[in-house]
Amino acid sequence: xxxxxxxxAEVAMLLKLGQPPLCPNIxxxxxxxxxxxxxxxxxxxxxxxxxxxxxxxxxxxINEGKARWLIHQLxxxxxxxxxxxxxxxxxxxxxxxxxxxxxxxxxxxFGCARPICSEGLLSCEYRGAKLYTPPEVMMHTKFHAExxxxxxxGIVLFEILHGYxxxxxxxxxxxxxxxxxxxxxx
Numbered sequence: 191x192x193x194x195x196x197x198x199a200e201v202a203m204l205l206k207l208g209q210p211p212l213c214p215n216i217x218x219x220x221x222x223x224x225x226x227x228x229x230x231x232x233x234x235x236x237x238x239x240x241x242x243x244x245x246x247x248x249x250x251x252i253n254e255g256k257a258r259w260l261i262h263q264l265x266x267x268x269x270x271x272x273x274x275x276x277x278x279x280x281x282x283x284x285x286x287x288x289x290x291x292x293x294x295x296x297x298x299x300f301g302c303a304r305p306i307c308s309e310g311l312l313s314c315e316y317r318g319a320k321l322y323t324p325p326e327v328m329m330h331t332k333f334h335a336e337x338x339x340x341x342x343x344g345i346v347l348f349e350i351l352h353g354y355x356x357x358x359x360x361x362x363x364x365x366x367x368x369x370x371x372x373x374x375x376x
Contacts (some may be wrong), residue, residue, distance in 0.1 A: 205233075207300075217287070228372065241283060241286065242288050247353075248282060267297040271297075276304075279302035280299060281339070282342070283346060321363070324342075
């Protein structure tokens with residue numbers, strides 16, 4: 191059938207990530223169904239859960255211990271992606287699910303994902319959320335997957351701890367201008 195290349199690419203990346211040993215912090219593709227008019231992905235859905243974005247918005251207090259636990263799980267998901275040669279390409283708090291009990295994290299939405307070449311270099315256009323985009327990606331057409339992952343994890347950590355993004359727009363990212371509360375322990 192004539193389905194979109196991005197949908198087929200997402201399935202291919204999820205299949206790579208779904209090979210044993212599995213990572214509990216990456217959403218699982220159970221099955222896909224295709225016919226002439228549609229392509230359906232049947233995914234794991236941890237319940238009850240919300241996006242990390244909503245969890246941050248509605249939580250009264252996310253202490254450093256909870257932040258550490260969430261980031262630990264995100265790093266495990268990213269490590270699994272790197273080990274499998276997959277660049278997620280769109281890590282942000284709306285693409286992360288968190289269970290209501292136990293704060294178990296799942297990285298979701300591999301629609302921007304693509305393979306990492308043997309040198310770790312990606313030369314395609316970065317398609318992720320703009321305010322999570324590393325400055326080197328904004329300035330160059332080629333970038334390395336691992337530093338881009340580190341940047342995205344840092345932005346997510348900042349957002350967990352402060353409740354807002356560190357940069358207001360792309361220009362502030364390029365200038366390195368961020369505004370942060372001094373409310374963390376030393």
